[in-house]
Amino acid sequence: MNRVSLIGMFAACLAAMLCTREISFGQRDLTSSNPPKAVQVAVQPFDLADVRLLDSPFLAAMNRNAEYLLQLEPDRFLHYFRTEAGLVPKAEAYRGWESASEGAGRCLGHYLSALSLQYRASGDQRFKDRIQYIASELAACQAANGNGMLSAEAGSKRFWGELASGNSDALKKHRVPWYIQHKMFAGLRDAYQLAGVTPAREVLLRLSDWAIDVTHALSDAQFQSMLEQEHGGMCEALADVYAITGNVKYLKLAERFEHRKVIDPLARGEDQLAGLHANTQIPKLIGVARLYELTGDASDRKTAEFFWHRVVESHSYANGGNSDDERFDAPNALAAHLRVRTSETCNTYNMLKLTRHLFQWEPKAEYADYYERALYNHILASVGPGPGNYTYYMAMKPGHFPVYSSPIDSFWCCVGTGMENHAKYGDSIYFHHDDQLYVNLFIPSELTWAERGMKLRLETRYPNDGQVRLTISCDKPALATIHVRYPKWAPAGMSVSVNGAAMTVDAQPSSYFTIDRTWKSGDVLEWTLPLTLRTEALPDDRNTVAIFYGPLLLAGKLAPLTAEHQLLHDSPASGGADPTVPELSVGAKPVDQWIVPIPGQAVTFQTRDAGMNSELTLVPFNQISHDRYTVYWHLVDSKRGQ
Numbered sequence: 001m002n003r004v005s006l007i008g009m010f011a012a013c014l015a016a017m018l019c020t021r022e023i024s025f026g027q028r029d030l031t032s033s034n035p036p037k038a039v040q041v042a043v044q045p046f047d048l049a050d051v052r053l054l055d056s057p058f059l060a061a062m063n064r065n066a067e068y069l070l071q072l073e074p075d076r077f078l079h080y081f082r083t084e085a086g087l088v089p090k091a092e093a094y095r096g097w098e099s100a101s102e103g104a105g106r107c108l109g110h111y112l113s114a115l116s117l118q119y120r121a122s123g124d125q126r127f128k129d130r131i132q133y134i135a136s137e138l139a140a141c142q143a144a145n146g147n148g149m150l151s152a153e154a155g156s157k158r159f160w161g162e163l164a165s166g167n168s169d170a171l172k173k174h175r176v177p178w179y180i181q182h183k184m185f186a187g188l189r190d191a192y193q194l195a196g197v198t199p200a201r202e203v204l205l206r207l208s209d210w211a212i213d214v215t216h217a218l219s220d221a222q223f224q225s226m227l228e229q230e231h232g233g234m235c236e237a238l239a240d241v242y243a244i245t246g247n248v249k250y251l252k253l254a255e256r257f258e259h260r261k262v263i264d265p266l267a268r269g270e271d272q273l274a275g276l277h278a279n280t281q282i283p284k285l286i287g288v289a290r291l292y293e294l295t296g297d298a299s300d301r302k303t304a305e306f307f308w309h310r311v312v313e314s315h316s317y318a319n320g321g322n323s324d325d326e327r328f329d330a331p332n333a334l335a336a337h338l339r340v341r342t343s344e345t346c347n348t349y350n351m352l353k354l355t356r357h358l359f360q361w362e363p364k365a366e367y368a369d370y371y372e373r374a375l376y377n378h379i380l381a382s383v384g385p386g387p388g389n390y391t392y393y394m395a396m397k398p399g400h401f402p403v404y405s406s407p408i409d410s411f412w413c414c415v416g417t418g419m420e421n422h423a424k425y426g427d428s429i430y431f432h433h434d435d436q437l438y439v440n441l442f443i444p445s446e447l448t449w450a451e452r453g454m455k456l457r458l459e460t461r462y463p464n465d466g467q468v469r470l471t472i473s474c475d476k477p478a479l480a481t482i483h484v485r486y487p488k489w490a491p492a493g494m495s496v497s498v499n500g501a502a503m504t505v506d507a508q509p510s511s512y513f514t515i516d517r518t519w520k521s522g523d524v525l526e527w528t529l530p531l532t533l534r535t536e537a538l539p540d541d542r543n544t545v546a547i548f549y550g551p552l553l554l555a556g557k558l559a560p561l562t563a564e565h566q567l568l569h570d571s572p573a574s575g576g577a578d579p580t581v582p583e584l585s586v587g588a589k590p591v592d593q594w595i596v597p598i599p600g601q602a603v604t605f606q607t608r609d610a611g612m613n614s615e616l617t618l619v620p621f622n623q624i625s626h627d628r629y630t631v632y633w634h635l636v637d638s639k640r641g642q
Helices: 007-020 057-071 074-084 106-122 125-145 156-164 177-193 198-215 220-226 234-245 248-256 260-267 278-295 298-314 345-361 365-382 413-421
Strands: 002-005 051-053 430-433 436-439 445-449 454-460 467-474 478-486 495-498 501-503 511-519 524-528 533-538 541-549 552-560 595-597 605-607 617-620 627-630 633-636
Touching (some): 057 365, 074 106, 106 177, 106 413, 278 345, 345 365, 345 413, 365 413
Antiparallel strands (some): 002 511, 495 524, 605 617
16 A cells, blocks of 8 residues: 655644643642553654664764773772762772862763663663672662762761751752762663663662652752752652652652742743753753653643743754853844853753653654754764763854863763763654654664564665665564654755655655555665755844754864864863954855855865855864864855845
8 A cells, every 4th residue: 555644734633632632630639549640642762772873973973982981980980989988999089070079979870871871772781781880889888878878979978967957058068969969860760771770770769768858858948949059850850760660759859859930930931041050951841841741730741842942942053052151041142152162062962852752742843853953963063083072062153163071081061961962872763653653863773663563774874965765674564654754954845755656745844754554575765855055044143144054064164273272171161262264255145156065075065256265164063073163154245134
């Protein structure tokens, strides 16, 4: 049976019905006799174990990251955990942000998550062995502490004890204790859920019970005062513990971690983000999203969706990143914020997590469009040329350059999220529901769809070219509807064929085209995306533009770095004086008349007759490593601002 269906109408209706079917809660009743009812989401991601990457820049980045994970020494991360528990350390502590003076303990939780993701994505037992060892060591620390506490911060028993006695100010003289704790909660959760390490579950539950104990004496007002300090994704983590156990005591604590000062205005549809520390806020909304899934409170969904739209549409740069000096500014006010300390990588790590939640509720192409933009132009760009090199910021300042972490001397927050980012490229390529398959990202990969008895192999050089091939293997014919994203950036004219026969597609950019048929082994679905050049202007300066080729943000290469600058690791925003970036004089000419491809070089372009003394080369932003660059260009003598 061959037919092309109209996805725009039917998929949207199906998603809306599925997302709302079980929503009936306005006020949560958190009693054990009447627990809240979870929402049935519209689509589910595939298990990472069902997706294997094929040769591509993503696989290369994942392999480089995996090499780094195996170079790191668990006992060095555990040094201060053992010290605080009264045990003798087994190895010297790492330096940088893992030193005692910087508030040690951040990276071990991230490391557990990264090991778990890499194990799930590869099946390599070496990663699970490390998880099992770390879980046993953490259990020993808990036993030595005499409770469920796990902390690497000096004096932790004292200040957590003060909190347990009702002193809500006990943590304020310390850096970010709950933020650090959240990394451990998340790492133990992932160790259990992704790697199947049961002892990690027991450590997690003891840690969760300890969290209840140390906050029990706080009034709601005291608790909210405590939340003025960055506390990571504690709401989400405790909601996940509730999902694992079904015990509402963890859900109650998760709800106490909702920061009303930030969440309430968002719930009213008010953007009061200007001046707020960006990555402090994003995990709060991931927690709100998780509460919606577990309780069905529709106001939580509305709040998370509003926040996502505001950040993506009014606070983000061309690469999908956000923030200047780690803070949000006024909506659509970006022209004055093309600076060095922009686009913090942790922020995009968390925005992609939030995007996955929203897509599961309603599989809209706009969510996948943003995911692709941020993944190709920020996350893939954030990993350096060697193992253990990650960026903190991706400078939007014209003339700057990437600054990478040292493998053993930095351990910034973005090193922790970086270890995770590059282990999970397979987690959002495909989604499914019953016999429906969504192909969101065009990353070379193999998918095992066990429920349908199918295997699918996606092969492409995209975005070097626009051709994508999906080959089906199955033991017997299988009915399935395949939805393929038609990207927002693609002009009309996408071509599709099945087994070489052209199909008529009735779909528009930022939607899906759908093929509904009984698939047989050897069937081939192919599509071609029309890759073209385009510009995107800043919302508050129409004469300052970024240049894209298909999904790829292009960067102009201004000058190679000196050897000295290539070795800068001491600060996330190090560097000398930036060169002057030339302005472009192009009048009203379309972009493909002043940006032209260089023959014989894949996705490499050059300016032509753009009013400069010499022409510049442009390459994908995610290929920049040891060059000064610009991704934003000022156009003069242009009608764009009129």
